[in-house]
Amino acid sequence: MSVRNSTPGYVLAFFPTLALGVLFLVPFGIMASISVAHRVTGGFYEPGFTLASYWRFVSPFFGGILLNSVVLSALAAMLAVMIAFPFTYLLTRQPRRIQVPVLVGLLAVLSLSEVIVGFSWSTLLSRSAGISNLFVAIGLMEKAQSWTPGFYAVIAGLTYVSLPYATMVLYPALSRLDPELPEAARTLGASPLRAFFEVIVPVSRRAIVACLIMAFVYSLGSYLLPSLLGRPQHWTITVHITDQAIYQSNLPFASAMAVFLLVTALLLVGFTQRFLGEKA
Amino acid sequence: MSALSIQGVAKHFGNVTALDNVSLDIPEGTFTCLLGPSGCGKTTLLRIVAGLEQPSAGAVVLDGTDISGLPAHKRGLGMVFQSLALFPHLSVAENIGYGLRLQGVSATARREKAEELLGLVQLEGVADRRITQLSGGQRQRVAIARALALEPKLFLLDEPLSALDAKLREEMQVELRELQARLGVTTILVTHDQREAMTMGDLIVVMDHGEIRQVGAPLDVYRAPADRFVADFLGGANLMQGEVAAGNTVQLGEACIKIEDAIGAGNGEAVTLCVRAEDIQLTSGAPRDGNCLTAKVSFVRDLGHVVEVTANCDQGEVKVLVPAKEREGLAVDGEVTLHLPADVCRVLEK
Ligand SMILES: Nc1ncnc2c1ncn2[C@@H]1O[C@H](COP(=O)(O)OP(=O)(O)OP(=O)(O)O)[C@@H](O)[C@H]1O
Ligand SMILES: [Mg+2]
Numbered sequence: 001m002s003v004r005n006s007t008p009g010y011v012l013a014f015f016p017t018l019a020l021g022v023l024f025l026v027p028f029g030i031m032a033s034i035s036v037a038h039r040v041t042g043g044f045y046e047p048g049f050t051l052a053s054y055w056r057f058v059s060p061f062f063g064g065i066l067l068n069s070v071v072l073s074a075l076a077a078m079l080a081v082m083i084a085f086p087f088t089y090l091l092t093r094q095p096r097r098i099q100v101p102v103l104v105g106l107l108a109v110l111s112l113s114e115v116i117v118g119f120s121w122s123t124l125l126s127r128s129a130g131i132s133n134l135f136v137a138i139g140l141m142e143k144a145q146s147w148t149p150g151f152y153a154v155i156a157g158l159t160y161v162s163l164p165y166a167t168m169v170l171y172p173a174l175s176r177l178d179p180e181l182p183e184a185a186r187t188l189g190a191s192p193l194r195a196f197f198e199v200i201v202p203v204s205r206r207a208i209v210a211c212l213i214m215a216f217v218y219s220l221g222s223y224l225l226p227s228l229l230g231r232p233q234h235w236t237i238t239v240h241i242t243d244q245a246i247y248q249s250n251l252p253f254a255s256a257m258a259v260f261l262l263v264t265a266l267l268l269v270g271f272t273q274r275f276l277g278e279k280a
Numbered sequence: 281m282s283a284l285s286i287q288g289v290a291k292h293f294g295n296v297t298a299l300d301n302v303s304l305d306i307p308e309g310t311f312t313c314l315l316g317p318s319g320c321g322k323t324t325l326l327r328i329v330a331g332l333e334q335p336s337a338g339a340v341v342l343d344g345t346d347i348s349g350l351p352a353h354k355r356g357l358g359m360v361f362q363s364l365a366l367f368p369h370l371s372v373a374e375n376i377g378y379g380l381r382l383q384g385v386s387a388t389a390r391r392e393k394a395e396e397l398l399g400l401v402q403l404e405g406v407a408d409r410r411i412t413q414l415s416g417g418q419r420q421r422v423a424i425a426r427a428l429a430l431e432p433k434l435f436l437l438d439e440p441l442s443a444l445d446a447k448l449r450e451e452m453q454v455e456l457r458e459l460q461a462r463l464g465v466t467t468i469l470v471t472h473d474q475r476e477a478m479t480m481g482d483l484i485v486v487m488d489h490g491e492i493r494q495v496g497a498p499l500d501v502y503r504a505p506a507d508r509f510v511a512d513f514l515g516g517a518n519l520m521q522g523e524v525a526a527g528n529t530v531q532l533g534e535a536c537i538k539i540e541d542a543i544g545a546g547n548g549e550a551v552t553l554c555v556r557a558e559d560i561q562l563t564s565g566a567p568r569d570g571n572c573l574t575a576k577v578s579f580v581r582d583l584g585h586v587v588e589v590t591a592n593c594d595q596g597e598v599k600v601l602v603p604a605k606e607r608e609g610l611a612v613d614g615e616v617t618l619h620l621p622a623d624v625c626r627v628l629e630k
Contacts, residue, residue: 183332184365186352188379188430202369 028262035255045252053256069220069236072151076158077215081208083159084166089200091167092175103171106164114161118228121157122148125229149231157225162215169214173207213272217265237261282343282433282466283308284329289338291324291490298324300490302338306468306483311460313477314470316487317513322470323362325487326436329468331355342433358432358465360440364423366411372398372422373407379430397425400459417448424456428463435460435467441476453479474514478502486510508628511554518560519628520553520595530627533594537571540622545629552628557588557599559624562606563617571620573598580610591616 038048056062091102124131127146135141147153181203185195201208223238235243237257245254284306291299298321306312314322327333329340331352339348347355367375376397377390385393391407398404401421411419420440427435440456441449457480460467471477477484478498486493486501486509494506505511508519524545525531529538530553537553545551566572575591575598587607589600598618602610610616 178363178365180361180363180365181367183352184359184361184367184426185378186332187330187355187357187359188426189353189356189382190378191351191353194382199367203367205369 028259031255032259034251035259037252039250039252042249044249053252054260056253056256057260064233065235065237065240068234069238072154072158072226072234072236073216073219076155076162076219077212079155079159080162080166080215081170081211084163084170084211085201085204085208086196088167088170088174089196092171092177093179106167110164110168114222114224117161118157118225121153121160121225122229125150125153125156148229149234151230151234153229154226154234157229158219158222161222161225162218165218166211166215169211170204170207173204177203209272209275213269217268220261220265284434284466284468285341286325286329287339287341289325289328289335289340291321291328291333292336297490299328299335302490302492304485304492304495306466308466309464310482311457311467311469311480312483312485313481314468314485314487315472315474315477315513317472320487321490322472322487323438326359326438326468326470329434330357330359330436356430356432357434357436358427358430359435360423360427360437362438362440362442364419364440366419366423366426368411370411371407372409372411372414375411375422376426376429378426383430393429394425397429398422400428401425402455416443417452420444420452424459428465432465435465437467437469439470439472442471442473449476450479456480478514484514486513488513504626505554505628508552508554511552511626511628515556516599517554517556518598520555520598522551522553522595524549524551524627530625532573535571535573537620537625538569538622539625539627541626543627545627549629554626554628555620555624558586558601559621560598560600561619561621562589562600562602562610563619566617569622571622571625573618573620575616575618577610577612577614577616580607580612582607589616591618593618 033047034045035053036049036051037045038050039045039052057066091099094102123129125147127144130144130147132141132144132147136144177200181199182192182195185199186192190198220236221238222236223242226234226236227239227242238261241254241257241261244250244257284304286302286304286306289299289302290297302321302325314325316322324333328335331347331350331354335348339346341347342355367378370378373391373394376394377385380390380393394407395404398407398421401424403418403421403425406414406418406422411422414422420443423440424437427437437456441452444452453476456469460480469477469480481498483495484498484501485495488509494501494510496504501510502514505514505517511517511519520532522530522532522537524543524547525536526547527538528543529536530543530551531537532553543551563572573593573595575593577589577591578597579590581588581590582604585604586601587604587610589602589610591598591600600618
């Protein structure tokens with residue numbers, strides 16, 4: 001015991017501090033300083049201090065982007081959790097020999113790059129080769145339609161890539177859930193469905209909220225899917241950051257948006273941790 | 281109050297046989313203890329009665345009605361789970377009132393009922409607490425109150441006291457027995473603790489390997505175990521191998537032990553002689569009936585009120601409980617004479 005504790009605390013704290021500094025604080029500092037730099041139209045930027053880039057947030061244009069990003073990510077996150085939760089719950093009730101291959105399969109889906117996922121969805125939702133042809137064939141639709149690019153195509157893509165992550169976040173909590181809890185509800189007169197919604201869901205609320213945030217932040221940060229499956233009006237803030245930084249050469253505004261995105265995400269995580277911490 | 285009849289129930293999990301053709305009748309208003317070692321199928325039997333598990337064969341009949349096909353939420357039975365399974369997201373009162381809420385009972389009536397039940401389990405003033413704010417013993421009482429809230433036809437408990445410390449467990453055993461007697465609800469309790477079963481049960485059902493070995497009142501089962509397993513599991517009797525000899529006796533090596541009850545097995549058949557440790561006496565001279573064995577003391581354990589003497593004779597190890605006042609003169613490696621009175625010796629054919 002005493003031998004282990006004899007290493008001074010500051011030595012142990014050195015590596016995390018260094019890693020945090022090099023990997024996070026320094027880049028963030030650079031980004032923050034660029035966000036207040038003067039923009040040189042048609043050129044680069046020169047150092048200085050102006051809040052001009054931040055002032056651009058107060059505009060219908062930026063408000064629209066923000067609203068769209070939040071709505072898209074929130075919808076995708078909710079859909080992902082709504083699909084992943086019952087799926088993961090049922091999975092944890094299966095014998096191990098079924099659980100393991102399914103989890104391995106999910107990990108395999110994780111290894112697919114967003115590029116592949118994006119192009120697959122755009123093919124799947126296209127008019128020429130898409131799923132609507134199938135609906136026409138079985139008589140559900142009059143003629144084949146193109147659903148991409150579009151709002152729902154972006155949602156579908158984001159939900160799809162969030163699903164394996166959502167399952168991974170929910171899995172530990174749900175497999176630890178006492179199987180006697182829903183059974184107790186059943187002996188008290190609750191149907192299986194009722195026991196699911198009145199016991200399993202509320203008991204897992206921490207995992208559900210954690211999963212929602214994870215899926216939300218993940219969708220918010222996705223660059224490829226909105227640009228691949230959406231029209232410019234469906235672009236999320238991440239796509240706009242890239243657009244401003246690379247195509248419009250407006251690094252200060254791109255940086256300001258990135259700072260804003262980061263601060264929002266941090267606040268969101270902090271707020272929910274606080275909220276959950278008090279409830280437990 | 282209801283009578284339960286379990287008829288030829290079997291349960292297989294893949295190639296594991298958890299229950300094998302179990303039949304049992306439980307009279308109305310009795311307290312029944314299912315007793316057996318770990319993995320013998322006690323929980324499985326209780327879960328089949330509750331409707332949480334489907335039997336592979338057989339039927340569960342409650343008050344003359346076959347309820348085998350009824351799902352758990354329509355059986356109207358109260359159950360206390362091994363993990364207690366209290367809802368952590370609800371308060372104590374909400375836990376107790378959960379079943380009533382499903383039945384559409386108003387909030388004020390639920391509250392009243394919860395308070396009443398908390399009084400019944402002697403746990404007043406915690407109605408608004410969260411489950412995490414209760415001690416183990418308090419949770420136990422809440423789980424009991426919740427299971428009784430719907431005035432169930434059957435009250436089922438799966439090792440409800442196993443998580444409590446020894447002292448609290450003994451108190452709760454008495455309390456639970458008194459509560460059951462007051463309510464008169466037909467109760468089945470699962471336990472692997474024979475003391476617990478003897479304390480609480482009107483009826484003890486001894487199980488092993490998915491089968492029922494013996495059913496009876498606690499003292500009947502204790503005094504007249506049906507086979508070696510029951511004799512050993514319930515109170516650890518001394519079991520000695522011998523064979524039946526003339527004149528209603530059992531030959532144990534050199535010694536010839538007279539038996540009071542008539543022996544069913546024929547002469548020369550191998551049987552087991554079963555004698556409880558507290559029924560054996562230590563004597564100095566030869567007893568009048570001649571039922572004695574000589575043995576060498578291998579260990580003396582002072583338990584305060586009694587002394588447990590372990591002695592070795594030709595038939596193996598024998599445990600003897602003697603009153604503390606007979607402690608004098610007992611020493612390891614000393615020779616003793618064990619007297620086995622004819623009326624306490626039982627012959628087991630299995
Ligand atoms: N869901 C299940 N799947 C497979 N086997 C099971 C299942 N439930 C029980 N078993 C097996 O059935 C047998 C009886 O189990 P059960 O839980 O009824 O024992 P128990 O008497 O309650 O034991 P304990 O005192 O340890 O709780 C055991 O061998 C167990 O491994
Ligand atoms: Mg059990």
